[in-house]
Amino acid sequence: KRRQQIDINTLGQQLIQGNITALSRGITLVESENSNHQQQAEQLIEYCLPHANKSVRIGITGVPGVGKSTFIEAFGNHLTSLNKKVAVLAVDPSSSISKGSILGDKTRMEDLVKNKNAFIRPSPSGDSLGGVAKKTRESIILCEAAGFDTILIETVGVGQSETAVHSMVDFFLLLKLAGAGDELQGIKRGIIEMADAIIINKADKDNVKRAKMAKTEFQRALHLYPPKASEWIAKTATCSAIENKGIDTVWEMISDYVSQTKANNYFEANRKEQNKYWLIQTIEHHLKSNFYQRKNIQNLLDELLQKVKEGLVSPFSAAAKLLDEYKKLK
Numbered sequence: 001k002r003r004q005q006i007d008i009n010t011l012g013q014q015l016i017q018g019n020i021t022a023l024s025r026g027i028t029l030v031e032s033e034n035s036n037h038q039q040q041a042e043q044l045i046e047y048c049l050p051h052a053n054k055s056v057r058i059g060i061t062g063v064p065g066v067g068k069s070t071f072i073e074a075f076g077n078h079l080t081s082l083n084k085k086v087a088v089l090a091v092d093p094s095s096s097i098s099k100g101s102i103l104g105d106k107t108r109m110e111d112l113v114k115n116k117n118a119f120i121r122p123s124p125s126g127d128s129l130g131g132v133a134k135k136t137r138e139s140i141i142l143c144e145a146a147g148f149d150t151i152l153i154e155t156v157g158v159g160q161s162e163t164a165v166h167s168m169v170d171f172f173l174l175l176k177l178a179g180a181g182d183e184l185q186g187i188k189r190g191i192i193e194m195a196d197a198i199i200i201n202k203a204d205k206d207n208v209k210r211a212k213m214a215k216t217e218f219q220r221a222l223h224l225y226p227p228k229a230s231e232w233i234a235k236t237a238t239c240s241a242i243e244n245k246g247i248d249t250v251w252e253m254i255s256d257y258v259s260q261t262k263a264n265n266y267f268e269a270n271r272k273e274q275n276k277y278w279l280i281q282t283i284e285h286h287l288k289s290n291f292y293q294r295k296n297i298q299n300l301l302d303e304l305l306q307k308v309k310e311g312l313v314s315p316f317s318a319a320a321k322l323l324d325e326y327k328k329l330k
């Protein structure tokens with residue numbers, strides 16, 4: 001026990017000095033499913049917490065192929081040219097199945113990978129979104145403690161992962177492509193509601209005009225949504241990640257957002273709300289995985305699922321039996 005304590009403090013010390021090896025080791029602890037490692041990770045996070053928090057956290061989403069990695073590469077390099085230190089993390093619950101559909105292949109961000117002021121970490125794997133999101137959320141703290149002041153969190157534009165990322169960032173950016181004039185079709189309302197900016201990518205060559213039209217359409221649509229608690233009015237813009245055009249505008253937008261929401265105190269208030277949310281999320285995740293990991297529960301669950309299927313037991317009394325059994329376990 002005592003030895004562990006010392007090791008973690010040493011690791012923490014190295015980490016807050018900006019040692020990248022220590023940061024990587026820390027994140028490996030955070031991502032580990034081993035309960036010993038998880039304890040160490042908790043200690044490390046406690047150690048780092050006073051040194052975290054001084055950052056801007058930006059969520060980036062969009063469907064596969066929209067240009068997320070190309071954008072992050074251009075945006076990340078722009079940020080480091082402004083003397084920022086950029087960490088890129090990801091939330092991709094499918095990565096354990098598909099072997100990393102995002103950020104898995106680091107060659108997609110060739111330049112940024114070589115950049116000394118950038119740190120790129122692929123999505124942790126896990127069998128549930130809750131687990132993956134929790135790990136990324138904890139990694140944010142470690143990156144910040146290591147001196148990264150701009151955190152980019154990529155997620156793929158399918159499923160529930162946007163909501164998870166939205167709940168861990170200050171600013172949420174939606175990347176889109178110009179369609180055939182039916183821009184709003186097929187986009188989930190919730191995603192637009194979460195977006196602080198909608199950026200139309202691939203505004204280059206003969207696509208510039210269509211991109212501008214899409215921008216106008218989104219801008220118009222955004223007016224139909226209720227005002228945000230942040231009092232920020234969601235913005236739209238076009239960019240070309242590949243030609244590095246409009247990238248600086250995106251950062252100016254985010255800087256405006258940060259000054260505005262710091263002035264009206266939303267920035268801090270939102271982070272506090274997010275902390276409350278994550279406390280509850282962590283408990284729920286823990287209870288759930290603890291429940292399903294128990295051998296007794298697994299056996300009884302199999303048995304009762306069969307009985308429910310055969311109509312011998314109602315789902316409610318089966319659930320009650322399982323919960324009773326769980327209460328008996330310690």
Ligand code: GDP
Pocket residue numbers: 062063064065066067068069070071108201202203204239240241242243
């Ligand atoms: P992701 O799946 O969202 O990460 O998308 P990628 O960044 O991998 O990009 C998908 C494809 O679109 C690649 O072939 C990129 O070269 C291309 N692409 C990305 N950004 C742009 C852009 O601004 N303009 C054009 N014309 N192509 C782009």
